[in-house]
Amino acid sequence: MAALNVNVNAVSYDSKDYWVSRFEREESFEWLLDYVKLKPVLEKHCCKSNSILNLGCGNSLIPLHLYDEGYYGHSLNLDYCENVIQNMRDFAETRYSPEQMSQECFPKWAVADVTDMKQVKNCSFDVVFDKSTADCLACLDNDGSALRLYESEIYRVCKDNGCWISISYSKHRWENLDFRNKWLLTVDSVECSDDNVLQSDTSFNIARPKQYQYIFIFKKIPQTL
Ligand SMILES: C[S@@+](CC[C@H](N)C(=O)[O-])C[C@H]1O[C@@H](n2cnc3c(N)ncnc32)[C@H](O)[C@@H]1O
Numbered sequence: 001m002a003a004l005n006v007n008v009n010a011v012s013y014d015s016k017d018y019w020v021s022r023f024e025r026e027e028s029f030e031w032l033l034d035y036v037k038l039k040p041v042l043e044k045h046c047c048k049s050n051s052i053l054n055l056g057c058g059n060s061l062i063p064l065h066l067y068d069e070g071y072y073g074h075s076l077n078l079d080y081c082e083n084v085i086q087n088m089r090d091f092a093e094t095r096y097s098p099e100q101m102s103q104e105c106f107p108k109w110a111v112a113d114v115t116d117m118k119q120v121k122n123c124s125f126d127v128v129f130d131k132s133t134a135d136c137l138a139c140l141d142n143d144g145s146a147l148r149l150y151e152s153e154i155y156r157v158c159k160d161n162g163c164w165i166s167i168s169y170s171k172h173r174w175e176n177l178d179f180r181n182k183w184l185l186t187v188d189s190v191e192c193s194d195d196n197v198l199q200s201d202t203s204f205n206i207a208r209p210k211q212y213q214y215i216f217i218f219k220k221i222p223q224t225l
Helices: 016-025 035-045 062-068 082-095 133-137 145-157
Strands: 052-055 075-079 108-111 125-131 158-168 183-191 197-199 205-207 212-220
Touching: 016 082, 035 062, 035 158, 052 062, 052 145, 062 075, 062 082, 075 082, 082 108, 125 133, 125 145, 133 145, 133 158, 145 158
Parallel strands: 052 075, 052 125, 075 108, 125 158
Antiparallel strands: 158 212, 183 212, 197 205
């Protein structure tokens, strides 16, 4: 039987090599919601004094927008790619003064695997934030074990009654995990396509279905002994 010749150009979002090589070429990129769309979500669930842990930060500029907007809690941004962490520190240096960068509230970037955050203490952040990092981890396996590890690490580092804001393109992202007695979950969605009608070069206009991104707000229920 002739071999099936399929040209698969799938992107390896689950591969660290993919991200490292992407960050060699890309200065900044915002996955899913940009700061303008994210702002009302943060204003609703986050105080300006909150400490914020941003997981799989990539080269997103959200941490710098938060600083510009006067968020003054400790802000730690983690990614497993060494190059993007160095790039973000260098990028910040080109836009902010040494005085600003030495402030306690200026964002910090550090290398870490978010499924095993040894350097982050238990119950140490008011808000844990993840924008499309869970989408990436979901590509790692078919049984959700990476997502389960990730969620248990987030539960460990989030303060009691703190919150975890997870933004995903999939409304099914967290449906297979059992959160009973750990998190109170509310889900919201944001329409993300500004233009729902594609202008074609024929006389037809092609309707495009509306697209949504999903905002999962998890409130941590404290562990009882
Ligand atoms: C889809 S991008 C999102 C980047 C950023 N959060 C944003 O909103 O633009 C996913 C990011 O997760 C990072 N990442 C994936 N798996 C990781 C892991 N196990 N530990 C730390 N970072 C990880 C990638 O390097 C990449 O920067």
